[in-house]
Amino acid sequence: MKVKVLYFASIREKLGRDAEELDLPADVATIAALRSHLRTRGGAWADALAEGRLLRAAVNQDMAQPAAAIKAGDEVAFFPPVTGG
Amino acid sequence: MKVKVLYFASIREKLGRDAEELDLPADVATIAALRSHLRTRGGAWADALAEGRLLRAAVNQDMAQPAAAIKAGDEVAFFPPVTGG
Amino acid sequence: MKISVQPEDFDVGLEIKNISRNNSIGAVASFVGLVRDVAMTLEHYPGMTERAIAKIVDEAKSRWQVIDCAVIHRYGALQPNDQIVMVAVASGHRGDAFAACEFIMDFLKTQAPFWKKEQTAEGASWVEAKAADDKAAERWK
Amino acid sequence: MKISVQPEDFDVGLEIKNISRNNSIGAVASFVGLVRDVAMTLEHYPGMTERAIAKIVDEAKSRWQVIDCAVIHRYGALQPNDQIVMVAVASGHRGDAFAACEFIMDFLKTQAPFWKKEQTAEGASWVEAKAADDKAAERWK
DSSP: OEEEEEEOHHHHHHHTOSEEEEEOOTTOOBHHHHHHHHHTTOHHHHHHTOTTSOOEEEETTEEEOTTOBOOTTOEEEEEOOOOOO | OEEEEEEOHHHHHHHTOSEEEEEOOTTOOBHHHHHHHHHTTOHHHHHHTOTTSOOEEEETTEEEOTTOBOOTTOEEEEEOOOOOO | OEEEEESSOOOHHHHHHHTOOSTTOOEEEEEEEEOOSSOEEEEEOTTHHHHHHHHHHHHHHHHSOOSEEEEEEEOEEEOTTOEEEEEEEEESSHHHHHHHHHHHHHHHHHHSOEEEEEEETTEEEEOOOOHHHHHHHHTTO | OEEEEESSOOOHHHHHHHTOOSTTOOEEEEEEEEOOSSOEEEEEOTTHHHHHHHHHHHHHHHHSOOSEEEEEEEOEEEOTTOEEEEEEEEESSHHHHHHHHHHHHHHHHHHSOEEEEEEETTEEEEOOOOHHHHHHHHTTO
């Protein structure tokens, strides 16, 4: 299942990456599952996406909860709590 | 006791007067007393200042309650509830 | 701190700029009241008007962080879509700016001596005070 | 209805004027957020930002009478005293204008994907989200 993943702000800097195309195993079907899947890369990934960290996510440019489903073609984003305004 | 009395908006129009200098008897020493004192003029005065009418008053340019005291030299004003803003 | 009661129109953008020139200011809340469909004449009580507004502003400053503010209220003849009143409050924080601005407007409505006379096709008539305005002011107690 | 996410500065007075050209409008509430003491760079999520703001505006319109509104948020490098964001809401009534304007600002703070990185003497650091901002948004529930 192919998806696009984006990273913003401090997450982007820690990972040294702002976007990537991924082909996910079928069992990686939620935001939470994708987050643990990416942590298995270790190093900066294990750290920046660690369970204890306050992270926000979006699916197709809408804020999404950890349990939100991901399907082929989706644009998923990980970022810290927002600080605009 | 000499005081200046001002009238505004609908009150001014009903009374056909915007200001006057008055020499009040000593017992006319509050807003409420001045209001009844003026009502004794009858006609438009009895009507515009009738007890049932919602009126506001000010003493020396501060909003004042009916029981507020009046002293010589004061500027007293009668007007309807305000409608600015 | 600027308080003005005037017949002339005002420039909200300029007034907001004027109270924003300070690096401790992070938030400016403002309000503009406009004439709707009916032309009107606004009468006021010269002297008391400025004094009443100054008291309202002082009360707002005692309740919230107000770094600077501007209040302008017009009087005289006004046409539909004309600006009537503006309040702008500059603060370090948006909660304070919003609260102080709305507080000043609510009290202007019940405490500042202005009276509107509308010119309709049937003739001129004084606007009646609204119970909703008293309620709006009361909720700050 | 104007929503813009842009690096350029904006003219609040002009935006207020643009949403006030209608005789049913009696009240325009607005807000400007400014950079305080520290220069910063604002990053955002192009596409999602406009979408998130539009959703917040729609929610405000479902709750209050919003005749017109303008929301502008800048991104990129900003200096102390620069304008960051503005929200202006035009309505028939001041209560609706104030509530909708404050609601939009509160939700912008927690729902619109912007991130501030401050440039201090010690180097650059990402601004942490504030619990107070979550609280401000929660009170509208």
